[in-house]
Amino acid sequence: MSDDEAQGKDDEKGATLGGPRDDELARHMSELARSLHAEEGEAAVLERMVGAAVGMIPGAQEASITLVHGRKRVETRVPTGDLAREIAALQEEVGQGPCLDAAFEHKTVSVPDLAAERRWPDFTAGALGLGAKSMLVFQLFIEGDNLGALNLYSRESDAFDCEAEQIGLLVAAHVAVAFAGTQKVEQLRDAAQSRDVIGQAKGILMERYNVTAEQAFLLLSGVSSHSNTKLVHVADHLASTGNLPSADGEPIPH
Known part of the structure; x- marks a missing residue:
């Protein structure tokens, strides 16, 4: 083997194992992780996610996220x-x-050629009519009854190779972690907002009826139970309008 041939073999190996291509991928993944963690809110993370997927995964022309609630x-x-x-x-x-299927059952679902696909006859016929030729889908997470998937689409058959699948798995893993983080942050934010509005409502009742904080909370809880309305919604209604909702949806006169 000549020196040039040996160098070519080394270059080819370097492109797939620790070479320039891996270095570039690592850099992109690092940038994606930082950008996802810097985003505020679920919508911003999801938007950044699909943009990164289309930009980084070979063959991907469009993308979307599927969420399954309960x-x-x-x-x-x-x-x-x-x-x-x-x-x-x-x-x-x-x-x-x-x-x-990816969201409910499998971590990854590959559809190289929709024209030859037999698993989902109703879906396949419609997707072909819309112009899709191949798809690659990654399960993002399973958290109780909440599921998610990252969907990649192409108008070309056999658009996604092994490299696309490997990079897609990395992107999906980063995205799942960042998305879970934003959900926890939003849950904490919602809890803090609920606590604040309940506190405001308790203050209104304490001043209006000369009751203690505990008595005010019991009054809010009673209205919530009788009107079949969440406690935070009862409190928000009172804080916003000055009235408590009654069981039939009309404000309680006072």
Whole structure:
């Protein structure tokens, strides 16, 4: 083997094992992780996620996120274009497809050629009509009854190779961690806001009826129970309008 041939072999090996391509991928992944953690709010993280997926995963032309709430309600978020949006609507309509399979059952679902696909006949026919030729879907998380998937679409057959799948798994892993973090932050923020509005409502009742904080809370809880309304909504209604909601939805006169 000549020196040039040996160098070519080394370059080829370096491109896949610790070479320039891996270095570039590591840099992109680091930038993605930092940008995701810097975003505030679930919507911003999801939008950044699909943008990174299309930009980093070979073959991806469009992307979207599928969220399944309580294993029942399917929601599509931040589609990057018409193809992703229309396929998401199709999947929700027919109740089948690779996005749902990935979310419910499998970590990764690969569809190299939709024209040859037999797993989801209703979905496949519609997706082909919309212009999709291949798909690659990654399960993002399973948290109780809440599921998620990252969906990649292409108008070309066999668009996603092994490299695309490997990079996609890395992107999906980073995204799942960042997304879970934003959900916890938003839950904490919601809890703090609920605590504040309940405190305001208690203060109104304490001043108005000359009762203690505990008595005011019991009054709010009683109205919540009788009106079948969440406690925080009762408190918010009182803080906003000065009235407590009654069981029939009308403000309680006072």
